[in-house]
Amino acid sequence: MKRTTLAAIALAVTAGLGMTGCAGAAGPAEPQAQNGKTRLTVSVWNYQGTPEFKALFDAYEAANPNVDIEPVDILADDYPQKVTTMLAGGDTTDVLTMKNVIDYSRYANNGQLQEINSVVDKVGKDNLAGIDAFDMAGKYFAAPYRQDFWLLYYNKDLFKAAGVEEPKDLTWEKYTETAKKLTTEADGKKVYGTYHHVWRSVVQAIAAAQNGADQNSGDYGFFEDQYNTALDLQKSGATLDFGTAKSQKTSYRTMFETGQAAMMPMGTWYTAGILQAKKDGKTTVNWGLAPMPQKESNGKVTTFGSPTAFAVNKNATHSDEAKKFIEWAAGEEGAKAISKIGVVPALQNESVTAEYFKLEGLPTDELSKKAFTPDETALEMPVSDKSAATDKILNQEHDLIMVGERSVTDGVAEMGKRVTSEVLGK
Numbered sequence: 001m002k003r004t005t006l007a008a009i010a011l012a013v014t015a016g017l018g019m020t021g022c023a024g025a026a027g028p029a030e031p032q033a034q035n036g037k038t039r040l041t042v043s044v045w046n047y048q049g050t051p052e053f054k055a056l057f058d059a060y061e062a063a064n065p066n067v068d069i070e071p072v073d074i075l076a077d078d079y080p081q082k083v084t085t086m087l088a089g090g091d092t093t094d095v096l097t098m099k100n101v102i103d104y105s106r107y108a109n110n111g112q113l114q115e116i117n118s119v120v121d122k123v124g125k126d127n128l129a130g131i132d133a134f135d136m137a138g139k140y141f142a143a144p145y146r147q148d149f150w151l152l153y154y155n156k157d158l159f160k161a162a163g164v165e166e167p168k169d170l171t172w173e174k175y176t177e178t179a180k181k182l183t184t185e186a187d188g189k190k191v192y193g194t195y196h197h198v199w200r201s202v203v204q205a206i207a208a209a210q211n212g213a214d215q216n217s218g219d220y221g222f223f224e225d226q227y228n229t230a231l232d233l234q235k236s237g238a239t240l241d242f243g244t245a246k247s248q249k250t251s252y253r254t255m256f257e258t259g260q261a262a263m264m265p266m267g268t269w270y271t272a273g274i275l276q277a278k279k280d281g282k283t284t285v286n287w288g289l290a291p292m293p294q295k296e297s298n299g300k301v302t303t304f305g306s307p308t309a310f311a312v313n314k315n316a317t318h319s320d321e322a323k324k325f326i327e328w329a330a331g332e333e334g335a336k337a338i339s340k341i342g343v344v345p346a347l348q349n350e351s352v353t354a355e356y357f358k359l360e361g362l363p364t365d366e367l368s369k370k371a372f373t374p375d376e377t378a379l380e381m382p383v384s385d386k387s388a389a390t391d392k393i394l395n396q397e398h399d400l401i402m403v404g405e406r407s408v409t410d411g412v413a414e415m416g417k418r419v420t421s422e423v424l425g426k
Helices: 006-026 051-063 076-088 101-109 117-123 156-162 172-182 204-211 221-236 242-247 252-257 269-279 319-330 332-339 350-356 366-371 387-402 408-423
Strands: 038-045 067-074 095-098 143-155 184-186 189-191 263-267 287-290 302-312 376-379
Touching: 038 051, 038 076, 038 319, 051 067, 051 269, 051 319, 051 332, 067 076, 067 319, 076 101, 095 101, 095 319, 101 302, 101 387, 117 143, 117 319, 143 156, 143 269, 143 319, 143 332, 156 172, 172 221, 172 263, 204 221, 204 302, 204 376, 221 387, 221 408, 242 387, 252 263, 252 269, 263 269, 287 366, 302 319, 319 332, 332 350, 387 408
Parallel strands: 038 067, 038 095, 302 376
Antiparallel strands: 095 302, 143 263, 143 287, 143 302, 184 189
């Protein structure tokens, strides 16, 4: 099977667009792979570093020998903007991976995706975690194949060396105390008690989830406690400061896999990455999983997450084959294919769960297992035509708070003022 880069696909797309002008209602002829197979194009990000795509594509091709899947490989940081540009230009890529529900909402509302209710019905809405995020007044324009949520990764050896008990039943207050205890410096080497990546969700999405709040509301007082926690960790030196992480484009994987951080809140997608790093001998970290720290110690675990889905491009060259692929990827065979590499599938049943916990290297202690069964997983960002604009503002103000250019109080107030005026029109 030939794997194609974005540059190569771009040439094909350009040629396709050139043909569209004279093709009439029928559109251009459907291109075939050189061996006569159907060439199904799928937009992805960081193909080499995101093993779920290869796992899905290889398994689908094995089950469907008449199909060659060619990934349209885009840099992860450029993905949303690139797909937006592609769609605006009439791109004919067949399947579009929806990296988040904010982008999905925008594309669906713009009429750039095909309705796939028949696909969702065949897989079964009751079996798909995260499917509600794709419900647009009873119509579905994408189907989730994975459902990630956030938990806590931790370095067992660093905990043991510091004489600190495993991070179970943590409140944010206890988490902060633990991070400070685990922070050390010897022979010029700094080990941070934890690492918070630069994404606003690390602060804002968890605050919204654990306060039952709406990030599109324009009222953001519920962010304040979480920002104070994040800034306290930063000020004490228990985590790498935001400005350094942002300017140096610090890799969260490097921080954890080299033992520079004893704890790290992160999504379940990282499980596949660290398992592969261990297998390849790129890290020796002895790691475990724990539930996300909580606002209160009441035994209930609330976290946040986001499904990842596949959609059919409105201008897809192979619409029928694209729908067939999505039905397979969101169904049991696709779920098993990604479970084998440590990715949490959207489809949930006993067979799929059993497959997941067969993974070699996956922590099987009770705390790690508990981390995989949160009581509630809130959506990382609401599905709304307001979400994209709100997200942009919240990102901008998040950066200003974290680098100290605005106080928490002033920054939160500015978020509310801007969203209320610029997005909600009040």
